[in-house]
Amino acid sequence: MIADQSPAQPAPTRGRRLLAPLVYLSLALLIAAGGYGIWTYTRDLARATDVNNKRINLAGRQRALSQRMTKALLAYDRDTRAQLPANAALGELSKVSGTFNAVIRGFDAGGTVPGTDGKEFLMPAVTDAEEKRIVRDALELWLPLYDRLQEVASGKASAEQLASAVDMARTRNVPIFDLMNDLTNRTEVTARASIASASTPRSVLIAIVSVAVFLIPGLYLWSRARAEGRRARAALGSLETTYAQLSTQSANLATAKAETDRIMETVQEGLMLIDANGIIGEHHSRELLAIFRQDQLAGLSLLNLLQRLLSEKMFNTTKDYFGLLFDANRKEKTVLKVNPLTDIEVNFPNPAGGFIHRYLGFSFRRIMDGDRVARVFVAVRDVTPQIELEKKLREAEKNKDRQLDILVGIVHVPPSELESFARLVETELDTINRTLRAEDFAAASTGAQIEALRERLKGVFRSVHNIKGNAALLQLSYFQKAADAFETKLAELLDHPVLNGDDFLSVVVAQAGLRSDLGDLQDLRAKLGGLRSAPAAHSQAALAPAGGALASQLRKLVEDAARDLVKSTQLNIDDFAVHTVAADRPDLVRDVLIQLARNSLAHSVESPAARVATGKPAAATLTIRGLPPTADGLVGLAFHDDGKGLDLERIRARAEASGLIAPGALVSPDELVSCIFEPGFSTAAQPGAHAGRGMGMDIIKSKVVDEAGGAIEVLSTPGRFCEFRVYLPAPAVAIS
Amino acid sequence: MEEDILKIFVQSVTRYFDTIADGGASFGTPYLGGEPESAGLGFSAVIGITGAYRGNIYYTASREKLHALLPCLGETEPDDRLCAELVGEITNTISGDAREQLGGGFMISTPFILAGGTLAVHTAKHSVCYVLPVTWRQHPSRVLVSLQKSPDTP
DSSP, X not given: OOOOOOOOOOOOOHHHHHHHHHHHXXXXXXXXXXXXXXXXXXHHXXXXXXXXXXXXXXXXXXXXXXXXXXXXXXXXXXXXXXXOOOHHHHHHHHHHHHHHHHHHHHHHHOEEEEOTTSSEEEEOOOOSHHHHHHHHHXXXXXXXXXXXXXXXXXXXXXXXXXXXXXXXXXXXXXHXXXXXXXXXXXXHHHXXXXXXXXXXXXXXXXXXXXXXXXXXXXXXXXXXXXXXXXXXXXXXXHHHHHHHHHHHHHHHHHHHHHHHHHXXXXXXXXXXXXXXXXXXXXXXXXXXXXXXXXXXXXXXXXXXXXXXXXXXXXXXXHHHHHHHHTOTTSOHHHHHHTOTTSXXXXXXXXXXXXXXXXXXXXXXXXXXXXXXXXXXXXXXXXXXXXXXXXHHHHHHHXXXXXXXXXXXXXXXXXXXXXXHHHHHHHHHHHHHHHHHOOGGGTTOOSHHHHHXXXXXXXHHXXXXXXXXXXXXXXXXXXXXXXXXXXXXXXXXXXXXXXXXXXXXXXXXXXXXXXXXXXXXXXXXXXXXXXXXXXXXXXXXXXXSOHHHHHHHHHHHHHHHHHHHTTOOEEEEEOHXXXXXXXXXXXXXXXXXXXXXXXXXXXXXXXXXXXXXXXXXXXXXXXXXXXXXXXXXXXXXXXXXXXXXXXXXXXXXXXXXXXXXSOTTOXXXXXXXXXXXXXXXXXXXXXXXXXXXXXXXXHHHHIXXXXXXXXXXXXXXXXXXXXXXXXXXXXXXXXXX | OHHHHHHHHHHHHHHHXXXXXXXXXXXXXXXXXXXXXXXXXXXXXXXXXXXTEEEEEEEEEOHHHHHHHGGGGTOSSOOHHHHHHHHHHHHHHHHHHHHHHHOTTEEEOOOEEEESSOOOOOXXXXXXXXXXXXXETTEEEEEEEEEEEOTTOO
C-alpha cells in the first residue's frame, strides 16, 4: 500500500489570518461611512439646490416685480389724472413694492421672504461679493424709490409726491431692472458654484465607496488568487516531491517485481491467488504450470481444474471447503485445520492412455480486505515422492510379518538349497501356468473336456504338493502353509462334478500369491546373500553331491513330521546309494524321497503306543538303501519302514468310494496297490499338513515313471512293513 | 479379494454377451500373463484404473470374433474402425460394471484403443496380470486384469 506522501499545505500565519478580516472590516466601514457621507452630501446638495433655485427664482421675480411696480405706479398716475378709480393699481403697487422690498432686503440681510410658490422662504443673506455689490447698488436705488412708492401706496400722496415718485420710478426702473437681472445671473453663477462645491466631496465619496465596493471582491479575489497561487506552488512542490518519491518507489517496485518474478520462476512450489470464484490470478509461479500440466492457468478456475482431476466425492468436498475459505465468519485457523487437500491424489489424463496419478499437497491462507476475504493464497506441492515413500513404508510394514516368517524360515537354510528351492518353486509355478493356459478348454461342455480340465487341475495339484513337500524338507513353514492352503482350494475343485474355466479363478489367484511369496523369497535371498560370509563354501556346497545334504534334510523332515504326528522314528540312509542314484537328477530323487517319507509317516508308521502294543519298538525304523542295478540297467533306492504297511481293505473301500474300482469287483492286490498312485487318492480320514491330499504317490509316479521313465515296486506285509522300490535309469554321469 | 474382483469381470463379460449375442460366452482357465507378444489378438483396448485400485483393464479380441459380433449390434458391414470401437466399448462396459460393484473409488479412464496383435501389458511392480480367456462361438478373446490395491484402501 502506498501512503499519501503529498506535503501539507503551508498554514497561514496568525497575523495573516487576522489581517484579512480587518481589511474587509475596514473596507466595510469605509463603504458605510462613505455611503453616509454621500447621503449627507446629497441631502445638503439638494437643500442648497433648492435654496439656490428659490433665490434664482426670487431674483428673477424681482426683475418682473420692478416692471409691475412701475407699471402699477404709472397706471395709478394715469387713472388718477383721468379721475378714474385707481384702487386696483394702488393695491398692485402696494403689494408688489412690499414684496420687492422684502426680497431685496432678504438678499441683503437674510430673513423670511414670500416665496414664488406663495410660501414663506428663509432667505439667506448674500455672501458673494458681487451679489453683495449688486444688492447694495440696488438698495441704494430702491430705498428712496420705496419711500416714494409707500407714500403713493398710502393713497394720501399729493400730486407732487405722485409725480416725484413717477419721475423717480421712471429714472430708476431700468437700473433696478438691470441690477435685478444681474442679481439673477449672478445668483445662477453662485448657485452653480455652490452646487458644484457641494457635489465634489460627494463625488469623491462616491468614487471612494465605489472603489471600496469593488475593492472588497477584488481584494478577496486577489487574496484568493494569491492563496491559490501559493497553494499551486506548494502543490507543485509537493507533486515534484511525490513524483520523486514515486520514481524511487517505482524503481524499488521494479526491483522488487524483478525479484518476485525470479522467485516465481524458480520456486519449486505452485503459488497462486484465487478469488471468491476460484479464478486463478494473473501472477503465479512457473512450477504451478508443471504441477497442473497446463500451458496457461491465469484466469482459469481452480475448481474446474480440480473437477477433472479429483473423484466426484472429493471434488464436492473441495467445493464446500472453498466456500469455507471465503466465509469470513469462519475462523481461518479452524478452516485451515480441516483442509481436505493436504495430500490428495489427482489423476491427469495420460496421452498414451490411462492416467498419470500424482499426489498434491495444498495449503491456503486468507487475504483479508477489511472484514471480507478478498483472495486466498494457495500453495501447491507435488508430494508424490513423499507419499509414495510413505506408502512403501506402510506396505513394507504390512508385509513385515509375512517377510519375517519367510526370513525366519530361510535363515537356517544353506543358500544353495534355498536357491534350489526357489528354482523348484519357479519351475512348478511355470508348470502350473502352462497348465492353466489351456484356452481350448474354455467351452468345456462335454464330459471329456471336463475330464481334461480335471487332469489339468491334478497337474496343478502335483506341482503345489511338490512345493509343499520341498518346503517341508527345508522347514520353510511359510511356504508349506501357503502350499497347503493352495491344496485345499485344489481339493475342493477336484470334488466339483463339473468344472468350468472360471472355477479356476481361485487357483490362479493362489498361484499369484505363491509367485508373490517367491518374489519375496528371492529378495530376501539376495539380501541374505550379501550378509552371509564364505560364499565360496556355499557355492561349493551347491556343487557338492546331493546325498549328504539330502540325507540330513530328510532326517530333519522326518523328525519334524514325526513330532507333528506324535510318532517316534529313526531314519537310516545309505548316503552313497542316494548320492549315486541322485547324481544327475537330485531334484527328482529329493522330491520322491520327500513324498515317500511323508507318506510313510502319515500312513504306515504307527503311534508309539500301538507299536509297543504289537511288540515293536516304540520308535519306527525308516531305511533308505540302495538297490542293485536291474538287468535292464535301472538303479534304485528302497524306502522301507517297519510300520503297519498298506491297509488293503481301506484302500479297496476308498477306491470303491472314489469310483476307481467297482464295488465288490475282483481286484488283485497289485491292482489295489496301484490305486494309491491315483491323484487325490488317500486313505486318510482328513487331510493334514503332511499327507492326506492323495497327491504324494501321484507325484512319485509322475516323476519316476512319467518323467524319468523308471519304475516303482511296492512291497508290504500288513502289520510288518512297507517298502517302496524306486528304479530310475542309470545316471548318465559316472560318479567317482 | 482378488478372486472376487476377477469374478466381477467374468460376470460382466458373461452378461455382455448374454445381452448382445444371446449368451454363448464361456471362460477358459485363467492364468497369469507375462508374454506380451502372445496376449494380443488383433484388436485391443485398455482402460486405466486409479483410486482405490491402480492398474489397467484390457480387452483383446480377434478380428474374426469382432466381425461375428458386430452384426449382433446391427453393424452389417464390419470394418476395422468398428472393430476398434467395439473392443473399446466392451472394455468400457466391463470396467464400468466393475466400478458399479467396487464403488466410486474404482476410477476408470476412457478406453484407449491399441492397434496390432502385440499387447504390451503394463503391470505394476509386485502385481500380476490375470488373463481371463473368453470363447464365444469358437472365437477367442481375452480380458486382462492387472490391478493393485492402493495401500490406503482398507
